[in-house]
Amino acid sequence: xxxxxxxxxxxxxxxxxxxxxxxxxxxxxxxxxxxxxxxxxxxxxxxxxxxxxxxxxxxxxxxxxxxxxxxxxxxxxxxxxxxxxxxxxxxxxxxxxxxxxxxxxxxxxxxxxxxxxxxxxxxxxxxxxxxxxxxxxxxxxxxxxxxxxxxxxxxxxxxxxxxxxxxxxxxxxxxxxxxxxxxxxxxxxxxxxxxxxxxxxxxxxxxxxxxxxxxxxxxxx
Amino acid sequence: xxxxxxxxxxxxxxxxxxxxxxxxxxxxxxxxxxxxxxxxxxxxxxxxxxxxxxxxxxxxxxxxxxxxxxxxxxxxxxxxxxxxxxxxxxxxxxxxxxxxxxxxxxxxxxxxxxxxxxxxxxxxxxxxxxxxxxxxxxxxxxxxxxxxxxxxxxxxxxxxxxxxxxxxxxxxxxxxxxxxxxxxxxxxxxxxxxxxxxxxxxxxxxxxxxxxxxxxxxxxx
DNA sequence: TTCTTCATGTAATTAGTTACATGATTGA
DNA sequence: TCAATCATGTAACTAATTACATGAAGAA
Numbered sequence: 001x002x003x004x005x006x007x008x009x010x011x012x013x014x015x016x017x018x019x020x021x022x023x024x025x026x027x028x029x030x031x032x033x034x035x036x037x038x039x040x041x042x043x044x045x046x047x048x049x050x051x052x053x054x055x056x057x058x059x060x061x062x063x064x065x066x067x068x069x070x071x072x073x074x075x076x077x078x079x080x081x082x083x084x085x086x087x088x089x090x091x092x093x094x095x096x097x098x099x100x101x102x103x104x105x106x107x108x109x110x111x112x113x114x115x116x117x118x119x120x121x122x123x124x125x126x127x128x129x130x131x132x133x134x135x136x137x138x139x140x141x142x143x144x145x146x147x148x149x150x151x152x153x154x155x156x157x158x159x160x161x162x163x164x165x166x167x168x169x170x171x172x173x174x175x176x177x178x179x180x181x182x183x184x185x186x187x188x189x190x191x192x193x194x195x196x197x198x199x200x201x202x203x204x205x206x207x208x209x210x211x212x213x214x215x216x217x218x219x220x221x
Numbered sequence: 222x223x224x225x226x227x228x229x230x231x232x233x234x235x236x237x238x239x240x241x242x243x244x245x246x247x248x249x250x251x252x253x254x255x256x257x258x259x260x261x262x263x264x265x266x267x268x269x270x271x272x273x274x275x276x277x278x279x280x281x282x283x284x285x286x287x288x289x290x291x292x293x294x295x296x297x298x299x300x301x302x303x304x305x306x307x308x309x310x311x312x313x314x315x316x317x318x319x320x321x322x323x324x325x326x327x328x329x330x331x332x333x334x335x336x337x338x339x340x341x342x343x344x345x346x347x348x349x350x351x352x353x354x355x356x357x358x359x360x361x362x363x364x365x366x367x368x369x370x371x372x373x374x375x376x377x378x379x380x381x382x383x384x385x386x387x388x389x390x391x392x393x394x395x396x397x398x399x400x401x402x403x404x405x406x407x408x409x410x411x412x413x414x415x416x417x418x419x420x421x422x423x424x425x426x427x428x429x430x431x432x433x434x435x436x437x438x439x440x441x442x
Numbered sequence: 443t444t445c446t447t448c449a450t451g452t453a454a455t456t457a458g459t460t461a462c463a464t465g466a467t468t469g470a
Numbered sequence: 471t472c473a474a475t476c477a478t479g480t481a482a483c484t485a486a487t488t489a490c491a492t493g494a495a496g497a498a
Contacts, residue, residue, distance in 0.1 A: 015328035038320040088332030092321035094347035099259040100313035107236035111309030126315035128427045138421035156413035168389035192377035200359035
């Protein structure tokens with residue numbers, strides 16, 4: 001009832017249901033196709049979450065049979081749309097990143113240089129795969145319009161986010177590979193890229209800041 | 222014993238212990254200061270994880286007393302260093318992103334335009350906060366050398382990753398804000414930025430790819 | 443001496459994952 | 471008719487979180 005206990009994943013599903021009704025399998029597919037890149041969840045979670053939405057009165061379930069098997073299709077309710085709108089009005093959390101390969105680069109002095117380079121290679125692989133997907137999707141959008149024409153503007157917003165992200169990671173991995181390659185094989189402490197440090201240190205800090213946010217907690221690495 | 226059941230979080234802690242021994246509280250602080258940005262974990266987790274390392278023989282615990290309270294300090298063992306090295310040699314997973322505010326932008330047609338703009342504003346806030354931290358840390362590094370001078374090269378690698386990320390998000394949020402601002406208030410379907418779509422669609426797809434990775438699963442949004 | 447912040451942990455709960463199981467459909 | 475893939479779900483487990491509790495130290 002209270003909708004106070006819904007998670008972001010619940011709302012992600014609810015958002016999909018606001019577009020159209022889906023069977024559970026279709027929901028799982030759609031999560032895999034689109035939300036995977038900024039709200040990834042396991043398939044089994046997607047089978048569970050809509051049940052909660054039904055309990056809360058935010059969705060309805062329709063059961064059919066395909067031969068001998070059950071199929072459940074979910075639709076959003078009016079209260080579901082209200083809850084979604086209320087959630088959309090509240091500012092959401094910033095990006096949270098988990099990046100295991102980067103963790104390994106961070107600790108690289110306790111492993112081999114070859115290992116670090118292999119991790120950077122894996123990151124480049126990821127980047128290029130991502131890039132290929134992005135380009136393929138842009139072409140689809142240009143040529144055939146893509147799915148959900150009425151949502152194209154939103155889709156392109158997210159698309160550009162993914163492109164910027166892949167580009168940034170690509171630039172980084174090229175530079176980082178150069179850096180690590182330049183480290184001496186069994187030498188002492190490698191030297192960082194001081195010119196980069198200088199360049200960042202010289203940047204201005206944006207003046208327009210919220211009141212009360214003026215002291216910078218000693219963050220970063 | 223088998224170290225097969227260690228999680229990435231276990232290895233993150235183990236990596237910190239490879240640098241020097243820490244008390245649990247110091248570990249938690251260090252996680253908050255540095256790993257937060259690419260392997261964020263709650264404080265209570267950091268109190269639990271070292272116990273497992275001890276059970277596996279990868280670390281040792283030293284108990285002291287501070288007045289009436291216990292303090293546990295952990296150190297890495299030889300087997301711990303071996304396990305860490307073995308882990309570092311295996312390529313790690315690519316980035317995993319959870320981004321609630323972006324999710325809200327994605328579903329923005331079910332809320333108000335003001336809500337979407339507020340979310341973009343929150344993202345800009347995050348970006349600028351991040352930028353300020355990055356610059357402050359670069360200055361620290363330049364001026365006083367920063368903590369762990371022997372790890373500076375690794376630290377700068379990660380630092381540049383964070384800078385690239387913040388820059389990319391900043392560019393994106395500026396553009397996205399313009400886009401959403403241009404959407405008509407209660408109009409029909411907003412038009413996407415076609416010139417951007419064109420530009421991405423026209424990009425080449427990198428030729429040098431691994432064998433077997435030649436088909437692109439229909440990804441993206 | 444009181445309040446605040448630093449420091450150290452435990453308990454309860456759950457969101458999420460991995461693994462399993464199996465029916466339907468299609469193409470060779 | 472066999473194998474592969476599409477489709478639909480459940481069960482078992484745990485990594486991780488939130489919330490709580492409280493001692494120590496320093497400032498006012």
